[in-house]
Amino acid sequence: MAVDETQFHVLAVDDSVIDRKLIERLLKTSSFQVTTVDSGSKALEFLGLNDGNDNDEDVGVNLIITDYCMPGMTGYDLLRRIKKSSCLRDIPVVIMSSENIPSRINRCLEDGAQDFFLKPLQLSDVNKLRPHLMRT
Amino acid sequence: MDLFQLQRRLVDYRASLYHEDFLDEQFSQLQDLQDENNPDFVVEVVTLFFEDSERLLNELAKALEQPIIDFKRVDAHVHQFKGSSSSIGAQRVQKACIAFRNYCEEQNVEGCLKCLQQLRHEYSLVKTKLESMFQLEQQILSAGGSIPM
Numbered sequence: 186m187a188v189d190e191t192q193f194h195v196l197a198v199d200d201s202v203i204d205r206k207l208i209e210r211l212l213k214t215s216s217f218q219v220t221t222v223d224s225g226s227k228a229l230e231f232l233g234l235n236d237g238n239d240n241d242e243d244v245g246v247n248l249i250i251t252d253y254c255m256p257g258m259t260g261y262d263l264l265r266r267i268k269k270s271s272c273l274r275d276i277p278v279v280i281m282s283s284e285n286i287p288s289r290i291n292r293c294l295e296d297g298a299q300d301f302f303l304k305p306l307q308l309s310d311v312n313k314l315r316p317h318l319m320r321t
Numbered sequence: 322m323d324l325f326q327l328q329r330r331l332v333d334y335r336a337s338l339y340h341e342d343f344l345d346e347q348f349s350q351l352q353d354l355q356d357e358n359n360p361d362f363v364v365e366v367v368t369l370f371f372e373d374s375e376r377l378l379n380e381l382a383k384a385l386e387q388p389i390i391d392f393k394r395v396d397a398h399v400h401q402f403k404g405s406s407s408s409i410g411a412q413r414v415q416k417a418c419i420a421f422r423n424y425c426e427e428q429n430v431e432g433c434l435k436c437l438q439q440l441r442h443e444y445s446l447v448k449t450k451l452e453s454m455f456q457l458e459q460q461i462l463s464a465g466g467s468i469p470m
């Protein structure tokens with residue numbers, strides 16, 4: 186079966202089960218392939234970064250969208266970890282938050298996030314993702 | 322009641338939920354995401370919301386029963402509740418959470434307890450209303466009709 190090379194794979198990270206369901210539906214409606222995880226550490230595991238080891242595997246993720254406020258590793262911590270990794274740093278990261286805090290938004294954008302969306306996520310936000318996507 | 326009357330009743334009921342601020346625009350966004358390939362999407366998300374809300378209400382009650390209250394923990398639960406209610410468009414529940422967070426910040430026990438009561442009340446109202454709405458939808462589908470937009 187031929188692989189649809191235009192189908193992008195998004196990794197969505199959110200500790201809320203409701204928001205994971207919502208994000209998944211929004212992304213699938215826009216024809217993205219979706220994997221959802223409930224924490225930053227699970228995201229790193231999925232991406233092949235276990236305990237700081239940089240596996241050189243191609244995980245096939247074209248974009249990471251993550252919630253900011255999560256217990257343990259925040260979305261910002263996850264962003265930093267990804268940007269430190271030589272094999273993951275080119276994957277675009279988008280951050281979501283329910284709180285509109287300019288200093289938070291600016292810090293994320295300054296530290297490498299491609300975009301920042303306010304929750305609840307809308308279809309119009311998902312439509313803004315395509316230009317950020319990485320072609321692997 | 323015939324099919325047309327049922328459909329009419331649903332449209333009016335839904336409108337009243339928006340009018341009385343039980344639901345807001347975000348709920349319509351959820352409905353827009355439902356289609357023939359995902360016909361139960363709204364019920365599924367709302368069911369997850371019910372389960373999560375009940376868990377959070379229990380956690381809040383426990384946290385507020387402690388001899389020394391950890392307001393950060395209470396606030397974290399309310400923050401979660403605020404997020405999930407916002408995601409499904411349960412506006413009155415979301416507003417109750419906002420008020421609750423203010424009392425957490427002030428470390429006001431009385432205020433928090435009152436807010437928990439209010440939150441339970443608002444949650445119970447929206448749960449009942451959504452369940453009634455889903456029941457009406459089921460009746461329409463069982464009668465061979467389609468859900469009006």
